[in-house]
Amino acid sequence: LELKNTINTMVDQLNGFASEVTRVAREVGTEGNLGGQAEVRGIGGTWKDLTENVNLMAGNLTGQVRNIAEVTTAVANGDLSKKITVEGQGEILELKNTINTMVDQLNAFASEVTRVAREVGTEGKLGGQAEVAGVGGTWKDLTENVNLMAGNLTGQVRNIAEVTTAVANGDLSKKITVEGEGEILELKNTINTMVDQLNGFASEVTRVAREVGTEGKLGGQAQVKDVAGVW
Structure with a gap:
């Protein structure tokens, strides 16, 4: 009877163990x-150890x-302040390192793009370039x-x-040659037209001054097309 009860208890415990582990x-x-x-x-002994494991x-x-979900959700929401800190080994450790490296690269990318945008767009410090080491694919394309x-x-x-500095200094020999589109192209054309008009104005005024004042040819008139206002 005792053996029967022992075996039946063992079966019940094994059933309970199997059921819980399966669940x-x-x-x-x-x-x-x-x-x-x-x-x-x-349960005790090996079964207890197995359950604990x-x-x-x-x-x-x-x-x-x-x-991992906490960090990747933060990244998706634009929060790059979090990193994976949980312990892991094997492929979990590899995944941890990969995600943490990704966060570092995104931080570097965001920092560099922000710096260049601030320097060029706000502070007027031209010539800035973003330098992000170790990025590839889309991040490399965005940086470029x-x-x-x-x-x-x-x-x-x-x-x-x-x-414009040359014009201010009386040098009308220069023109804008850099490529541009949209409003930059409009500004380029406006300034180049201004230089042409100033050249025409200066040339005509100089001609009349020379003819009348130096050569004694009276009756000369300056003719400058397309000028207005003070000109």
């Missing part, structure tokens, strides 16, 4: 319901997945596009400044 494995491994723990009463595995996996934009803007503004 936790299904919830965590198949259904994605994290946080599950096996609860098997009245299953719970340890489920607990570790829960912590790892939730930490930001640098292309900054480089184009630098070339355009410096060429415009060169010509």
Whole structure:
């Protein structure tokens, strides 16, 4: 009778153990319901150790997945301040390192693009270029596009400044040659037209002054097309 009861108790415990382990494995491994723990009463020894190991595995996996989800959700929401801190080994460790490296690269990318945008767009410090080490694919393309934009803007503004400074100093020999589109092209054409008009104005005034004042040819008139206002 005692043997019968012992064996029947053992069967009940094994059933309970198998049922709980199956439940936790299904919830965590198949259904994605994290946080599950096996609860098997009245067991000891190897069965207790096995139950604890299953719970340890489920607990570790829960912590790892939730930490990874927390960080990737933060990144998706534009928060680059978080990193994966949970312990892991093997492929979990590789995934942790990959995501943390991704966060570092995104931080560097955001920082550099912000710096260049601030320097060029707000502070007027031209010539800035974003430098982001170790990026590839879309991030590399974005960095190159930001640098292309900054480089184009630098070339355009410096060429415009060169010509307008020359005009201010009485040098009408320069024109804007840098490529541009849209409003930059309109500004280029406006300034180049201004230089042409100033050249025409200066040439005509000089001619009349020379004819009347030096050569004694009276009756000369300056003819400057398309000028208005003070000119």
